[in-house]
Amino acid sequence: MNVLVDSDILIDVARARDQQLLDRWRQLEKGRSTVCYSPVTSAEVWAGARSQEYPVIEGLFEGLTCANIDETTGRWAGDFLRQFARSHGLKIADALMAASAVRHRALLWTGNHKHYPMREIEFY
Numbered sequence: 696m697n698v699l700v701d702s703d704i705l706i707d708v709a710r711a712r713d714q715q716l717l718d719r720w721r722q723l724e725k726g727r728s729t730v731c732y733s734p735v736t737s738a739e740v741w742a743g744a745r746s747q748e749y750p751v752i753e754g755l756f757e758g759l760t761c762a763n764i765d766e767t768t769g770r771w772a773g774d775f776l777r778q779f780a781r782s783h784g785l786k787i788a789d790a791l792m793a794a795s796a797v798r799h800r801a802l803l804w805t806g807n808h809k810h811y812p813m814r815e816i817e818f819y
C-alpha cells in the first residue's frame with residue numbers, strides 16, 4: 696500500500712502537535728507501506744518552516760519517497776481543476792496532490808478531506 700502524505704500531516708508530525716496523529720505516524724512507519732510526499736508538499740512545508748524545525752523536517756523527508764509529478768499527473772490535475780475549481784474552490788496545489796495520489800495508486804493522508812471531492816481519491 697502507498698500512502699501520500701499531505702502538508703498538514705507532515706507539519707503536525709514535525710511539530711508533534713497531536714499524540715494520536717504521532718501514534719498513527721509511527722504505526723505507518725513500522726508497516727509495509729510506502730510513505731510518499733509530493734513536491735507540492737515539500738514546497739508548502741519548507742515555505743512555512745521555522746529555522747529550528749529544519750533538522751526535524753529534513754529527517755522526515757529523508758524517510759519518505761518523493762512521488763514525482765510527471766506529464767500524466769499534470770494532465771489529471773488539470774482535469775480536476777476543470778471539474779472542481781468553480782464548484783469546490785479547488786486550487787492547483789490540491790489538484791496536483793489529488794492527481795499524484797491517483798497516479799501513484801496511493802491513499803491520501805490529509806486532514807482536509809473537503810479539499811478533495813474527487814471520487815477517485817481514497818483516504819488513509
